Amino acid sequence: MKQSKMVCVIGLGYIGLPTAALLANRGYNVHGVDIVQSTVDTINRGEIHIVEPELDTFVQAAVKSGKLKADLKPTEADVFIIAVPTPFHEGYVPNIDYVVSATEAIAPYVKEENIIILESTSPVGTTDKVEEVLKKEGVDTSKLYVAHCPERVLPGYIMRELVENDRIVGGITIEATKAAAAFYKTFVCGEVLETDAKTAEMAKLTENSFRDTNIAFANELSILCDKFNIDVWELIALANRHPRVNILQPGAGVGGHCIAVDPWFIVHAGGKDAKMIRTAREVNTYKTEWVIEKIKNAALKFENQNGRKAKVACMGLAFKPDIDDLRESPALYITRRLIADGLNVLAVEPNIKSYKEFEIIEYNEAIEKADIVTFLVAHKQFKALDIETDLDFCGIQNKKGKNV
Template identity: 55%
Template sequence: MQFKTISMIGLGYIGLPTAAVFASRKIKVIGVDVNQKAVDTINRGEIHIVEPDLDMVVHAAVKEGYLRATTTPEPAEAFLIAVPTPFKGENHEPDLSYIESAAKAIAPVLAKGNLVILESTSPVGATEQMAEWLAEARPDLTFPQTHGEESDIRIAHCPERVLPGHVLRELVQNDRIIGGMTPKCSQLACTLYKSFVEGECVVTNARTAEMCKLAENSFRDVNIAFANELSIICDKLDIDVWELIKLANRHPRVNILQPGAGVGGHCIAVDPWFIVYGAPNEAKLIKQARSSNDYKSEWVLNKIADIVAELRVPDRSINVAIYGVAFKANIDDCRQSPALYIAEKVLEMPGVSLSIVEPNIGILPESLKSARHLKYCDLGVDADLHVLLVDHTSFKSMKRPGGRVIDMKGVW
């Protein structure tokens, strides 16, 4: 089957680049998003997120008529869902409401022979739950959970596995995990992705595909927790953790990741909790790693508070400069960002004035509106305490600033 029209539900950090790559292969793409501003921006051939080279691809796709955005789903041959899957509450319960809303939105325009793919990183069983929501909304159609290979609608899970800042390249070059609810579902999904994927499309079932993405990010979370714990130990023992890790990684079977101020983003900081929620008594190490990485942010805050207390003098505020509030280097995404959390807490400290040095974000989040926002720091920043939390490229060319310094990324 050759796909002529596909629909991308969700035009965020994953949905828009995926839609643009499909459109660059001369496939008509109808992008759907609830954000009218994002829809209008895309239809002008512009982008509302930061991702290298994406602006050029989107502009060309819109100009050539292969990409169009709307707030209302329209008929297509394949529907790809890339919406948020956060957790809710103190128990980190997975929130599938965005997937449910997307499923109910596309249900009225589904037709026999359509393919529906859930790309959102999801807890195990989410694809089957989505299929149930679709079946409830369209009793006139048959689905894999009841009719297997003979179903009217094909359903699969295919998680994204790309690195922000390199999304366009990795969408094309990385292997893709295809988890169909039946073999025919997987086969059809492979046909779709092979229109642009140069890596291998590896077939499994939906549950294994869901767990694969969770396992990948949990592995990294555990490794980072080890690195973060090492950094705390090294700080106590007066050892340079960056040199230590560099030396340890010379061992042919050792690859310690880099420590930081915690772990953020929509994947590594969230996905392990999906495993913990599904198997709370078994996921002991995964849960501990999550807790350890969350603790690292509190550890950084304690170091900041201690230095602020040392520097405090009567009748003058202590000037603190925080470098970076995105969740990782060279992007504008603040989701689950430990740096953002630390900045918010520093802003609450009495007798502290805060400057945020963040070149990748046009307007700071509302929670930091009272802080001073500096997009450029070529001439240096006047502060009593400099706290580097994110290793943006522009910070690496800076000289070590004067005053007290807390460098959580080993840049200075």
């Protein structure tokens, strides 16, 4: 495929914008689409609206060269990439409304020989649904190449992983698989693995369910170790010396748009046959509630001992270290719940300047003022702190490092 071709990227968030900027820097003409005017304006100024290392350089260069333009509306293109959110509705029911409306939006611009790629993480069958929606909008889909290519980049390393990761490409026909795979091969140096659309959809959900299940094991261990008065970090380090054991690290729960969400897509479709995947989700959700209870008990104990309410520092709000992404974040959930339950909270998030619901303060100030410091996210700033104790990330300690 000649790189002078036009690619239309729908959804300019954590996935769509890096993809659009990368393609533009690789010589494609890229028309990026988002429904948020401020996002479009920011990108057209050569700036970014999200935190992701190196992305600013890519976007600035792409916009300056005229290869990347953002708009509220799609345009005719050779390749359409849909990278819109796929959250869930109430009750963990998958919500593909954004995918449907993005597909409706491109329908008037789609023509013969176009490649339509769904990159959003999707319940099995969604790529077929994209074709169905196009048909419903009056598009002749017989000469289109409709495929799914799940994204599996790690926030913080997106620009590198977009190029280096292996990609799974599954078309709704063999021809669609081949056409979409040929497109990815123009900018991916990892392997491009070909399959069908349903397997590609399920592969992404499987990857995240695998991670969720393994994290659930570590989280359950942390709760059990607390009960048995065993240091879980030491326990895991020792158990991992077994040549075939590799236990992950526990945390305050599981967050983000992927691991905390995608397993539900399997559970929703799999029903009672998705026992382990459902249980892992439940364990990880329970871990967050468990942390809340621990902090509340510590605060109560402090109040009983000192005759005044404890100031509790919540260190970190993001869903994982060193990013600003708050989606499905257990740390944010914990902070909100503590505030709602009347605790005196000092909220800290070094990657965010302000937050709509409560004040965010500097971490040094929070530690200085707090009676109880809770490390909810292992941000690099916190790991570098010179505190005379072993920092028990996601554990609960008072300022002198004594467990409370």
